[in-house]
Amino acid sequence: MLRLHHHPMSAASRFVRLILGEYGERAELVEERPWERRPEFLALNPAATLPILTEDSGPAIVGGMVIAEYLDETRGAFQREKRLLAEKALERAEIRRLTEWFLVKLDGEATRYLVRERVFKLEMRPEDGGGSPDASAIRAARANLKHHMRYVGWLAESRNWLSGPELSYADLAAAAAFSILDYLGEISWEKEPLAKEWYTRVKSRPSFRPFLSERIRGIPPVAHYAELDF
Numbered sequence: 001m002l003r004l005h006h007h008p009m010s011a012a013s014r015f016v017r018l019i020l021g022e023y024g025e026r027a028e029l030v031e032e033r034p035w036e037r038r039p040e041f042l043a044l045n046p047a048a049t050l051p052i053l054t055e056d057s058g059p060a061i062v063g064g065m066v067i068a069e070y071l072d073e074t075r076g077a078f079q080r081e082k083r084l085l086a087e088k089a090l091e092r093a094e095i096r097r098l099t100e101w102f103l104v105k106l107d108g109e110a111t112r113y114l115v116r117e118r119v120f121k122l123e124m125r126p127e128d129g130g131g132s133p134d135a136s137a138i139r140a141a142r143a144n145l146k147h148h149m150r151y152v153g154w155l156a157e158s159r160n161w162l163s164g165p166e167l168s169y170a171d172l173a174a175a176a177a178f179s180i181l182d183y184l185g186e187i188s189w190e191k192e193p194l195a196k197e198w199y200t201r202v203k204s205r206p207s208f209r210p211f212l213s214e215r216i217r218g219i220p221p222v223a224h225y226a227e228l229d230f
Contacts, residue, residue: 002027005052009115012064012103013051014176021207023075035128064103084169095163098170102177106148111177113141153192175202179211185222204228
């Protein structure tokens with residue numbers, strides 16, 4: 001039995017959920033608000049970060065890429081052509097590079113700040129850091145996001161999928177982040193049509209469907225969020 005501690009606006013959490021969907025695995029979802037620092041949550045991960053995966057009575061597996069590696073070894077290795085981490089060493093290196101780009105670099109320059117300022121602060125108590133959004137942080141994140149969008153457009157123009165000829169962890173990591181940013185209406189898809197075409201292909205996959213019906217309380221998505229043809 002797999003159990004995933006996650007937050008619906010955590011890109012790394014969505015990344016793991018997409019992997020589970022692609023591999024046909026079910027997991028019990030436990031929504032966490034990391035800033036509340038529940039004792040049971042801290043017992044799994046003293047760093048109070050998401051996502052966290054447990055299997056049966058095994059130890060906690062912490063972090064998007066760490067969980068992805070675990071799922072590759074325990075599930076992906078038996079998926080043959082559906083495996084999301086390539087067989088060849090150089091191809092695996094490129095997948096890992098881009099996965100880190102979207103889970104770490106994009107998150108640290110844009111996603112994390114937009115989510116914190118526009119979503120988390122509405123849920124957090126003042127003593128936990130809640131309050132009014134920081135307009136300067138939002139402006140900086142939006143400026144950084146433009147560069148990431150151009151990069152995705154360049155990758156989509158030069159490759160079939162972001163890391164190469166086949167769907168990989170890189171696509172799922174990017175789609176996880178962009179699905180959150182798209183929900184919040186932060187992406188101007190018309191400025192990067194090739195990135196939009198790539199995202200539409202990922203968005204149309206069965207593993208993506210649960211996200212299209214999910215809603216954040218008090219924050220409705222943009223009108224096109226659930227549309228496959230947008």
